[in-house]
Amino acid sequence: MTHLYQAQVPVADQGAAERARALRAGLGAVLVKVTGNSLVLSNPEIISVLAGADGYVSEYGYVSYTRPGADQGSGLAMNIQFSETAVDRLVRGQHLQIWPADRPELLTWMVVDTDAGRQFVSPEDQPALLALLDRAMQGRGAPLLMPLLDLEDRRVLSEEDAWNFDLEKLSEASARYNSSAWMAVRLYRSSTGQWRGARLLKVDNSDNLRSLVADSPERLIDQLVGETVDSIASHYAFVPQFNAQELTLNINHVENYQAFSAVTGYLESLELVRTVIVEYVDGDRLGLRVAVEGDVGLLLDTLRRDSRMSEEPAADTADATANTYLFRWGRP
Template identity: 50%
Template sequence: MKNIALLKNLVAPLFAGLFTLPIAAAPLIDLYEALVPVADQSDAARERALKVGLEKVLIKVTGDSQVLLNTQLDGATAEARRYVTAYSYTGYRDPLTASTEGAATRAGMAINIRYSELSIDQLVRRHQLQIWPAERPLLLAWIVVDDPAAGKQFVTGEQLPNADAALSQLMSDRGVPLLRPMFDLSDSQMLSEEQAWAFDQARLTAVADRYDVDSWLILRAYRSATGQWRGAWLLNVEGEDSLHSLTTDSLPKLIAGMVTAAADKLASRYAYVPQDVARELVIQLDNINDYRAYREVTGFIESLEPVRTLAVDYVDADRVGLRVSVEGEAALLLGMLRRDSRITERLSDRPEHYRFSWRQP
């Protein structure tokens, strides 16, 4: 919303003196692993699960829920076993199968499948599919449900645990690093259930600032007199809003619809399509005072997925210039650098040259 910055400035003084949190780090997400419920350990059930797991991994790696509509992938999914490196069975309770909130989920079984990172990456590049880098920003998320008896309440592990577990599983399936609010005293002072239900953006953004995240998501849901679940959800990515509504026959399905669309939206912002010709840019790094700092910062930049090659262009006192060859738009790599807590951007007086300062631990 255009007025969000103004509203944020007006509300900020209300929260002065409240506790702040350390900068949140995105959890490591294994993009090449999938958990698939199975009825038994038969060969037929396992082969079906290997195919489903590969499909889930392709969606997670690309960030595109529609990627399987690409008929070029039919051969790969039909021979999913070729991409498997390991699998094991585990006990499992599927929160998406609960008929009503509060109902006990049935004990079952799932197969945990590991796929070859190299083979999947080759498949994605061969068919020029988009890649959503594993370095993904944290997403702060709330769900608030209006219950006829209990009133409006946040979904937590204690309140509405099936819905809470469904959100965690669905986000994990899409490879989205999910951050849940602590719902502590500071959170409650900054955002009530009523304010969350009203999509009070100034307060939602203030909480996001407390957790030091650039993106947040909120769903409000209620069950109508006809038994249908109705909801509206708001996704805010770096200050840009996306508002949607949906109706389904269960709360988990409502959450699933939101997660699918929200993850696609996030991926569309941060993903890139591999190109045959890479783009080169020069990055100057200040405060590189010793070899340890040099190794840490170059190792970090080299590890970022869009980076093809990295070479030293110049060294001047505590400044190091790097020539970095990247796939996709330069903005993708620059966004990754700007989100890292160890890096601060500085003004640069030359085009296609970007200047940052490295803060050593």
């Protein structure tokens, strides 16, 4: 995910008081995105830090802004870019969790009960709800994947199946998208005017069910995304450790200097990785010793999700030792 260190905050004017408020709100939004934890803003130390938000700003500017939802209207907003280095130093200094930028897409099957019957939310049907969902996911730095809802999807899964949270059919339909996280959502407006619903979230081998209620679709979607992304991030985030763990990566098909530079640059860019040391180059095989600040399993999960890295079975005794893994570089 990009733009994790950017925020857009609506403002009433360009005065100093509104600017200071927007900088505090913007830094708070960035910290929520980077950590993957909305509760970070209840941390007393972070509340104190927000008062000096201007010390973390790289640049800002004013742009026209359109409010989302039923109360759409034009206004003014601040676009704020925060210093990645300064924010990273803050997060690590406060021993907060970090949700790496390489994040799994959340496949979302959403059904809404309308006067015309139950419909999947898609660009063709219920585009306003889809726009609210997309905006809320972007605000949390979480990638959204919507199903195609083509004949193949509908052959496996109907609106009623998704509404009833048919786990077997949802799992079968989701397998096509090869996503490690998916959720099914059902929404309706009650006779009292409230928006109600529920969502079933599946991450790796765990799933959980939550109920939702709010007085508007905007607030319902914000509530849905907030607690869902918190839950997803808890599976993939790490708290930087003083003592790093080490593993050895043997990588095949590194055929030239460009590939060598791409492999090492990619690994060094990952938040989990503290250092990358080249141990050997043997033909097209590269041996690397990697120090990891979090759980080794999180790094391996990241590598396995990258289309350029394909894990291979150990071919010899050296590759079969503890904390040694074999990958192939290059798109399949």
